[in-house]
Amino acid sequence: MSQSFQAAVIRQQGGPFAIEIARVKEMRPDELRVRIVATGMCHTDMIARDQVFPVPHPIVLGHEGSGVVEAVGDKVTSVVPGDHVVLTFLNCDHCSACHEGHPAFCENFNLHNFSGQRVDGSHAIEGDAGEALHDRFFGQSSFAQTTIAHERNVIKVRKDAPLDLLGPLGCGIQTGAGTVFNALKVAPGSSFVAFGGGAVGLSGVMAAAAIGATTIIAVDIVPSRLKLAKDIGATHVINSKEEDALARIHEITDGGAHFAMDSTGIPALIAQAVLALRPRGTAAVVGASKPGSKVEIDLIDLMQNCKRLIGVVEGDSVPHVLIPALVDLHMAGRFPFDKLVRFYPLDRINDAAEDSEKGVTLKPIIRMP
Ligand code: NAD
Ligand code: ZN
Structure with missing residues (x-):
């Protein structure tokens, strides 16, 4: 039987986030499965929830995930199960911007990050009753205990860094x-x-x-x-x-x-x-x-x-270079982004969204059960 996990699902414009059971449908040879430890929340999640930035619903949002690699496809060579990773945006790797080393300006950025599906229209996850669920938000949909990501948008990080803090390095802080x-x-x-x-x-x-x-x-x-x-x-x-x-x-x-x-x-x-x-x-x-x-x-x-x-966009970064560098700076005491965050359990994700929108919390991070 396919693996099931808890996920925060948006079913209608404006929310709320509903905690539901979802299931892994399929993992491809160039993909990997990550057990999400925690995921930062940013305005892009809200504008996707509210469809100011249109994404198909129902969808699992979340795009600042960090976690532990659980399983890798046959073609994955850069990480192994047990590695600690930060998830970031997904690029196509074959357009001129990607070839020139500017993946944040990938000509296929929207297709890979906001279409709610793989480029071929398929999904890596589904609802508990087998119903369709949009995924692949920023190549990850990480308001969930589990994600299937592509090898390209997973960044290996050092194991002595506090993994539950690191997710926001994948988007807002990287920006x-x-x-x-x-x-x-x-x-x-x-x-x-x-x-x-x-x-x-x-x-x-x-x-x-x-x-x-x-x-x-x-x-x-x-x-x-x-x-x-x-x-x-x-x-x-x-x-x-x-x-x-x-x-x-x-x-x-x-x-x-x-x-x-x-x-x-x-x-x-x-x-x-x-x-x-x-x-x-x-x-x-x-x-x-x-x-x-x-x-x-x-x-x-x-x-x-x-x-x-x-x-x-995204600091014009090459995430495989910038994210480990930011982790090193943080560990050296020169990038104290822990002062910006507040942690919430998954079942308080709607409170996190409200606190963020009111300006009470600068950077909420959702910890997975
Ligand atoms: P935020 O809302 O926490 O920060 C905006 C800040 O602007 C707040 O502190 C607010 O008090 C301040 N502000 C509002 N009105 C002001 C005024 N009149 N004068 C001075 N300050 C004022 O949001 P954030 O998480 O820091 O994100 C900032 C923006 O960046 C958002 O629009 C987000 O969607 C965007 N973003 C862009 C990228 C990108 O790749 N370009 C990536 C992530 C986020
Ligand atoms: Zn590209």
Whole structure:
């Protein structure tokens, strides 16, 4: 009989997450089975639950999983049963972006991560009565005790690291840190501003500190987030409800920041991120804006000052390189992302979603029974 496990299933727009029994249907030779230990929750789960970002329902969401490899297909060579792994997004490995080493911009990204099925239309799991259940969300659907993933989206990590903490490295934290390391290439001694101090923005703050930026500014409107930003590496914080953020940034950096990252997705703040730059500075957009959003940019400022505004997905990372590096930085005490998280048991997953949406919890992590 196929293996059964508990999973949080979304059956209708807006939820709730319902804990149900699901079953493994089939594992292919290039796939592996992972016992999920814990899975982080982020906004992408909510917008998929609410179908702001349309995915087929019923579906098992969850895309920041970590766990232990239980079984591998005949063609899998990079991991063996017992290995500790972090799950990340799945890429196709044969488009030009993948060949050029930029899997986050895979031309088949949506097909592999948001279609709710394998590329050939099949599923690796099913409901307890054999009914159809969509899976493969970010190549994993990890709000579950078990997942069938592809060898490519499973990253082996060192066994002395706390496995239940590591899942968010697969998406939200990789996004903030990767944007700093790979896309912006924040330099030692430079200045960096994070507009938005959620999990993504604060990951950028920690990464900028780790790489040796010497002026690190966090802008937010929630005092507790600004306090946390200071604890993890920000040299300055600005509550933009109380202060003129742009004027303060120019004052602190003596003429503008070298680098900025927006994780709020608010067009007016993205325009400010560009204005906050010094000549030849770069600003990155990583927050998800409402579909159709537009930004007004001062083109003379952009041209005369040789500024750049770029968009970044998943930190433009190669996860097999970045995720183990972030684990090493964490273990060395230089990337304290444990300060961002709060753990919830699977049967409290709806409370985790509510706390995240209210801003009470920065990064919920769901522990599997
Ligand atoms: P979050 O909601 O925790 O963070 C957003 C922060 O912005 C909050 O701290 C909030 O207080 C702050 N904010 C809101 N309005 C503000 C204002 N007017 N001025 C200053 N600060 C303000 O979310 P997160 O988990 O950090 O994710 C951020 C965004 O990144 C989301 O939109 C998410 O969907 C997106 N995301 C993108 C990628 C990618 O690959 N590009 C990956 C993961 C997440
Ligand atoms: Zn590709």
